[in-house]
Amino acid sequence: MLANQRVVNGVIGGILIVLGIALALSGPIEADQLATGRRPMVADAGGERGRIPVIVPKRIGGSRNWIHLAEPARRARAATQDAGEIMALELRPNCEFCDRDLPPEATNARICTYECTFCTTCVETELLNVCPNCGGGFVPRPIRPATEWRPGLSVAKRPPSIHRRHLRFEPTDISDLSARVQDIPPEQR
Structure with a gap:
């Protein structure tokens, strides 16, 4: 026992x-x-x-x-x-469609709800405001301040991603999705 x-x-x-x-x-x-x-x-x-x-x-x-x-x-x-960490956008460095550089201060960067990142030109002319990954719409990506107005909150303290992303879908798949979804408002997709 x-x-x-x-x-x-x-x-x-x-x-x-x-x-x-x-x-x-x-x-x-x-x-x-x-x-x-x-x-x-x-x-x-x-x-x-x-x-x-x-x-x-x-x-x-x-x-x-x-x-x-x-x-x-x-x-x-x-x-x-x-630990004092605050969730922040990844700030991806490039357009996933044309691979154009999109630095943190870029005003022509657009993101979807999953932070897929594209340039304005591709969103308007190629993607027709339809994310090729999720089917959602796009909004302008916020610009992270270069000046540290609050402790620990700036581009220097929270640097952008250096990992470049590229689309995993074929151009025909992307255009087919855009054609099917473009007339549905993003809030109803």
Whole structure:
């Protein structure tokens, strides 16, 4: 019986170590969270409460409370926010259609909701305001300030991408999609 108890204790100890590492990666726990044993819930973009159903018993002050582990993507976002990072556009360096350079200050850069990047000429003449990747419309890409008006927020502090992207579809596929979708307003696609 004692040997079986040691095996069980060893397995439980190993599991708790792994889960403890996962909790450590999910960011700091505030004092009020320790008192309740709960981590804050964040609704995802779809409005659903997203968490995986992994619960770890945690004894605090003799009572049993439960700590819920968030899914890895949310933990990564929270860790990024805890570190003071702010999500920013990638600012891709080129038009994916004609490969024209589009530096961060370019006023002729257009993006779709997935940040596919094209020049104004290609959007208006070749793509007909239809993203060849997702079928959505385009808007002007915002220009990241060169001057650091707020600490850590400028082109120098958050540089643009250097990874050039190119279309993965054939020209005939692109023109077919544009012809089918161009008469539907982007907000109704």
